[in-house]
Structure formats: C-alpha cells, structure tokens
Amino acid sequence: MPQRPPTFRPSIKRPAPSEASRPTAAARGYDHRWQRFRVSYLAEHPLCVRCEARGLIVEATCIDHIDGAGPTGPRGYDPANLQALCQSCHSQKTITSDGGFGRAPAAPEEHRA
Ligand SMILES: [Zn+2]
Incomplete structure (x- = not known):
C-alpha cells in the first residue's frame, strides 16, 4: 500500500x-x-x-517624529516636530537614533550639532 510522503509543516510563528x-x-x-x-x-x-x-525625488510614506516620542508625545502633532520621510529613511533614522536594535535612544536631531 502506498504511503503519503511526509509534508513540511512549518511551526506556528509566534511574535x-x-x-x-x-x-x-x-x-x-x-x-x-x-x-x-x-x-x-x-x-x-x-x-x-x-x-x-541629497537631490533625490522620493515619495514620502512615513511621518517621522523628530523627538522620537510618537503621537502621544508632548509634540505628537506639532508640525515643527514632524518630517515626511520615505520608508528607507525612516527605518534608517529609527535604527540609528530611536533605539532600534536595542540601541539606546539618542538625543533628538534638533539638539545635535
Ligand atoms: Zn528618503
């Protein structure tokens, strides 16, 4: 009697x-x-x-909070605290200054030299 070949069942992904x-x-x-x-x-x-x-024309898809605090921060809806970024630039900023990959959050950009 033929047997069914084993099937690959990936484990359930949990966050x-x-x-x-x-x-x-x-x-x-x-x-x-x-x-x-x-x-x-x-x-x-x-x-x-x-x-x-940098002289590139790229569609913005994200709104970045310069202070890194997000919409619930004290300047969450303050236009002076917001900048339009593409996904790539937003990810780069998040990684380097908002504590991505376990890094400590850096000081907000406007206070840096
Ligand atoms: Zn960009």
Whole structure:
C-alpha cells in the first residue's frame, strides 16, 4: 500500500517576547485620528525630506517624529516636530537614533550639532 510522503509543516510563528509585550499601534497613539492626520500631512508634504536634501525625488510614506516620542508625545502633532520621510529613511533614522536594535535612544536631531 502506498504511503503519503511526509509534508513540511512549518511551526506556528509566534511574535518575539519583546514584540508580544509591545502595546498595539492604536495604544501607542497611531489611532484613527493619527491616520486621518497622516493622510493630510503627506498630501501637503509628498516628498522625503532626507532624500530631497541629497537631490533625490522620493515619495514620502512615513511621518517621522523628530523627538522620537510618537503621537502621544508632548509634540505628537506639532508640525515643527514632524518630517515626511520615505520608508528607507525612516527605518534608517529609527535604527540609528530611536533605539532600534536595542540601541539606546539618542538625543533628538534638533539638539545635535
Ligand atoms: Zn528618503
């Protein structure tokens, strides 16, 4: 009698412990109000400011909080604390200055030399 070949069944992916204990996006301030604000901000600021500074025209897809505090921070909706970035520039900024990969958060950009 023929036998069924073994099937590969990947184990169920569970979020890393740090990700599991992280509050939801809505709890971190990225709620409906933020989503509406994001759409209007990106309509007014359609280009990535970091790429633009290097002479590149790249569509912005993220709003970066310069102080790193997010929408629930004291300057969460302050236009002077926001900049439109592409995904690449936002990830780079998050890794290097917002404590990505376990790094300690650096001082906000505007206070650096
Ligand atoms: Zn960019």
